[in-house]
Amino acid sequence: MAEITQRRSPLGGRAEARDINIPDGGTPGVALQHRTGLCITQAAAYPGCDAALRASLAEIAGSEPDARPNRSVAAPAGRLIWTGPAQYWLVTEDPQNPASDLAEATAETAAITEQGHGRVCLRLSGRDARLVLAKGSTIDFHPSHFAAGDCAQTGLLSVSCLIDCIADEDSAPGVGPVFDLYSARSTAEHFLEWAIEAAAPHGCRILTPGSGIAAP
């Protein structure tokens, strides 16, 4: 049997580049981009093994994850995101897939599960990005409360979503805050439609789907 390795977008071409409600000569309030080619590896420590898991992640990702709840770290290999007590995501880019190395390193300490096939990632950035998020969730997205290195799992208009703030007004001046929004593949279209509808009044530029997880 032939091996099937080609990725298929759950968004079916709906996230192609276009401008929405941007006045002539004006600037978009937000930009949206479908992030493609991401590998998401979930690591959940067995009881009492959180520190050992963090050490293994440090070896493989190049940085140790932050053990504090709802914190994320930019590691040399990608993003390390707290997703629950003693649980982390390591988000890397194709073709770098650390799942088997991590599974080997943590055979006695953690359960490793690949999640990339089941998630879709939208990057929301720009001057009004915080206002767009505030339309969907009751979390406080003020810069003093939710800045680079903060993450949260919540519902955006009742769709479960992980929000990772990878840059803020201070760390990316001129770009504005940058958020990566991860949602389930099964609700990806609805999620994208909500994001576009929420972003449209601010003037929204949809960028060509692209890879990469580094901050702009």
Add this chain to the structure above:
Amino acid sequence: MFIIKCPYCGERDVTEFSYGGDATRAYPQDPAQATPEDWHAYVYERDNPRGWHVEWWQHSQGCRQWLKLRRNTLTHELGRTALPHEPLSPDDDEGSDA
């Protein structure tokens, strides 16, 4: 509508949580010796109190942690939250920190 304080994530809207029932029932201490009456009490008997109660909630849209929440079924006033292994009773008098 109310706001629950997750031990990990802090204050979050109730819509992020799922209700999990009565948290005052104790699993039989020695399951091998438990009688059918013990199991019946653990699985089925519920008090439906009017006033302070302790309930299971799961932060299902957030960190997925199960927690105990002290809640007044009459006034909807909220008390402390606690992790599953931490003791929390309906009579807890440590005051509200929710």
